[in-house]
Every structure is written in structure tokens, then in C-alpha cells.
Amino acid sequence: MSTLSSATPAGDVKDSTAPPGATNPAGGAGATDPDGGTGAGFHGPSTGSGTGTRPALAAGEQLGSAAGERLVSATGVPVRPSAPRAAVRLLASELGLTFRKPRNIAMLIVLACVPVLLGVVLRVVGGDNDAPSLITQVAGNGLMLTFAAMTLLVELLLPLAVAVVAGDAIAGEAGGGTLRYLLTAPAGRTRLLAVKFANVSVFALVACSVVAAAALITGFALFPVGPVTLLSGSTISIADGLLRILIVTGYAAAGMAALGAVGLAVSTLTEVPIGAVAATVVGVVFSHVLSVIPQLEPVRPYLLTSWWSSFDGALRDPVATDVMTQGLLVFAAYTVICGSLAWARFSSRDITS
């Protein structure tokens, strides 16, 4: 069980990059440990109180000498992984947690179901051409289902999913007490925050991609697919249409990542993850409310929510890059501001959970 080859975890991102000949002496010493210690740890084979500690001691001595060798080799041959590789390893660990969490998987499934449901409803009920909206266009072209689904979901359900992951990021670790062990590992506060944001961004991208993919599949299955007629009236090829879908997905993901930064900032303020999630979602709803009040029209460009559905610029010919660029700048601004707030709070905070 303890040869070096078996010490290479299949799930670890960095093993593939390690040269096969790079036999780490520390690993060798560590790898021989388990055989010596098997069955002789806390639960020694003997149950008598007098002899119960003896096997543990013997095992401890073997392990101890191995630990000593490791120290020597660690000082003699520094085997410190590079900072970016270590960060990638932590991010991989984060992603593993995020995408293994049943709650997050359930949210992704719900997100995938909405376009399917939307497609089925339009297929069954559709054919009402009175209002030439994005949704009714779906009946004519399956590709339009992606845009319709994204437009529908980007306002509330996608933000909700992202808020759950972002709000949980720091507050969840603090509430569960795992934050103190991450920080004494030491994960590093700034580094941990950066990795958490990267994790939320990846989740946002995956969530948007899940919506797009589910909508594409449903669209292809239920509707005729052909050259796409854009909002501006001109027609583009299917390949070009798919490219536009990529742009839409990327833009929506950027908007959701910006919300992720907001959620992360809120998450550093509390040890109650549900509080951070709720506060972020309330913020989104509040922002939506503000944007429908006509008297507050001048405020609209400053609201994050106003820019989320601006990906319809990708449905014009040529692509309305000015609006989308401005949207991306707003997302970047929110990310920088909220990221700074999160950092300022988190780097100086007393961890008392």
C-alpha cells in the first residue's frame, strides 16, 4: 500500500506534471510509514491497559524517525512547490468541494431543467405569433431557446445560485470552524480569498454553461434549427449563431462573477452563511426594484443588475460591442471594489469561530 507509485493520487492535479523520475526522498520516507504503523496506532492490538501503550510507542518511534528523515531532506533538498502551482492545487480542492456539495449539484440540475421546461412549454403551447418577442422566435429556431433561457434565468435564478456559493465561501468556512484550520495550514488570507473568488467565477461559468448547454440540446431536439434571424433583422449561419451563444454565455458568466465578488464581500462580514446568501439575494432584488422606478432612471447605469441582460447585444449585427464593453467594465468595477472591501475586511479580521 505504500510504494511510491501508489502514493501518486489520481485525483491530484499536479501529479501529471511531476516528472516520473523525480522520486522525492521525503515521499520515500513517508511512504514507508504506514506499514510500520499499521494496526498500532490509537487502537493498539492489545486491549489491556498495561500494554496498550506499548505498540503505539513502537509505531511512534518508527514514524518518528521517518519524520526526522523528512526534515533533513526537506532542508537539504528544498521541495517547495511553486506558488502558482500551490494556488492551483488549492483551487482544485475548492472546486472539488463546490462540485461535490449536494446542494450545489442540485442547483445546477434545477438550472438545467428550466430551459428544458421552457422548451417543452413553448413546443406544446407555442405558435402564438402575436408578440414577436425573443421567446416566440424560439418556435422558429431552436438556437433562440438559449437566448430566451439565459434572458429568463440571468435575472434571478442564476444570481441565486451564484449567491449561494459566494455567500457560503468565507462565512461557511467560518461557521463550520474549518476556516481556522485553513488559515493555520497556512492557506494565507489574501491567497484564500483570491482562490475563493476564482472558485465562484468558475462556478458562475459552469452554471451559465449548463443553462446554455441544456437549452441548446432542448432546442435541437424540439425545434427546427437553421440560420438565425437576429434582432436587427439580418440572418447569420448556424456556426455564427453558436459563436454568439458562446459570447452570450461568457458575458452572463462575467456578470455572475461580479455578483460573486459582492457575495464574497458580504461573506467576510459574518459567520452565518445563510445570512450572507440572503443579504446578497436581497441586494439583487432591491437592485431590480430600484431599476423599475422611473424616477430613479439616473441610478440605473450604476446598478449591477442593469447590465446582466445586455448580452442581447450579441444578437445584433454587428455585435453591439459598445454596450457589452460597458457592461463588462461595470462588472470589473464591481469586482475590484467588492474584492477590495472583502480583502480589507478579511485580512484584518479576528477569526474567533
Add this chain to the structure above:
Amino acid sequence: MTMVTMGEGAHEAAPPRVAPETAPSSDCSIIARGLTKRFRGGQVAVDDLHLAVPRGSVFGFLGPNGSGKTTTIRMLLGLTQPTSGGCEVLGRPMPAGLADALPRVGALVEGPAFYPYLSGEANLRRYDAADPTSDPRTVTARVGAALDRVGLAAAAGKRYRAYSLGMRQRLAIAAALLGPRELLVLDEPTNGLDPQGTREVRSLIKDVAADGTTVFVSSHLLGEVEQMCTHVGVMRTGRLVAQGPIAELRAGHAPRVRVETPHTAQAASLLGRLGLTDVRTAMEEVTAELGDHTPEGICADLVADGVAVRGFAVVRPSLEEVFVGLTGEGFDVNA
């Protein structure tokens, strides 16, 4: 054992303190200088703490619940900022030198905390991934060795949610042993363990210390650490009231002879004539400081003098009695 009463001079007899101000950093794994933590409400959790933990020692950090032990440990590990004063861990100032020091420190702070939906093994991998200096190529071996060492190898694949309290505590200790460590900081490591588990933790700590690793172990149970520590520090309401090698702490309190006899007056006068000091008489019992006398000689003299000796013992004060003298209250009482 508990019959010895502390003299009024208990405080004066406290062991000589190591002066952290002058102690060279290279000889100490942990140094605190005037470490103070005042919470927002104005409550002072740790008050002007001067601490020196010699390299290679097993340092028992003792005090009742609420005496500031965990707050001190949180400051040592850079989790909270001291209000004033500072500390060094493995020669690095904290929290500035955290990235250098902490990879060489294994820590168990305020009980275990893990991801309930992950297995024990996956949990250890998670914490290992958080350490930027750990080598991912050896993680399987190191996790396996750590689990083995605490006797959790068989439960490695089980979800943490299904672990018992004792198993959780063991997993937390395994997490502290994930890499080669120069210092182990264990906050109440035997909480939730049965007597057998407690004994095993003690033996584990001895093994780790035998490798030259410094162990800083906090506890509110004296008997638990008395047997394994080389040094102790005693906290009382945020202040360190004593610290030093355990032998010195005990040395301030001389062994006494205790004679159980119905002839207390006769025994007391004989002990006085023999030159024993601090002779005290209680109900059917006489005690005195042993000094340079041999117990067997005293016993023979008593019998020769016609004293009916029902019991004879030499009592050395346990640490607990020393502590009661230092803290002036029962040990497990909330401060």
C-alpha cells in the same frame, strides 16, 4: 496524596520564571512579550502575557476554562491580532511571519472542525492542499501515515459526519501531524476521548516529543498533562501566574511525611525532636517536612518510641496542589 496543605509561602516559592524578554529566540519555539488581548466589550482575555516555550519541551499550558488559553493560542497562530505586545513562533514574528512559521506547526485549536460530507481522508487532503509548502506527490503517503498514527486507518473512507466524537478528535490530531512539524500546538487534545484514548494521546505526544518536536499542549485538567510535560505555564484570568520546568515547580514544595496514628501528640513531639520542621497535627494524623531525613529511619524511631503507626507515607505535592496554591481556587472552576 491530597493531605498536604500549602504553606502561606506558596507564591514566594513559585518556580523561577524564564524571562522571555531576555531569552534568545533560537532556544524557544514560542515567545510572547507582553501579549494582550482586549475584546471590544472591554473584557481583557489575555493580560500582559510573557511566555517562553523552550525548544524540544512538552509545555503544559494550564488554566481553568475561560482563563485565556485559547485566545493566547489564537494569537500565537495568527488567527487574532493582539491588542498590544507581540509573539514569535519558531523564531518568526506573528502574524507577519505566519507563512514561514506555520507550515512547520501542527495545530489543534478549539476542537476538531472538518467538512461533514467528506471522508476523513478527503478532509486531510483538503487541509494539506491549503498549505502552499506541502508536496502534493507525497500527500497520499502522508495522509495515510497520519491516519494510521491516530488509529483511524480503518475509518479513512468513512464520512466525517458518521465519526464519533473521539474519532473526530483523533482526525484533528492526524491533521496536525500531516507534515514534519517542529511544533505542535494542541488545544485540549483529549476532549471527548475516553480514558483509553486519553492515555493514547499522551503516549502519542511523548513519541512526537521524543523526535525533538516541541509540544505546546493546553488543558484544564492537570492530572492529564502532569505526567507528560517537561514545562508548565499556569494561566489565571488572563494572566500567567507561573511558568517553568515542572521539576522546579514541584521543588518549591518539599515532600512531607505523613503518620497515621492515634498518638498524635507523642508522634508530633518525636518528629520535632528528630529535627523535622513544620510539624502539623490533625485528626489521628501528623505531617511534617521530610527534609534530609530518611523515611525508614523516622518510621523506625516512631515504632521504637512506642507510637502506634497505622500508616506511614511520604507525600510529594502533586501539581494540582501546587496549582491550587497558585490559582487560589479549585482548578476546574470557571474563572
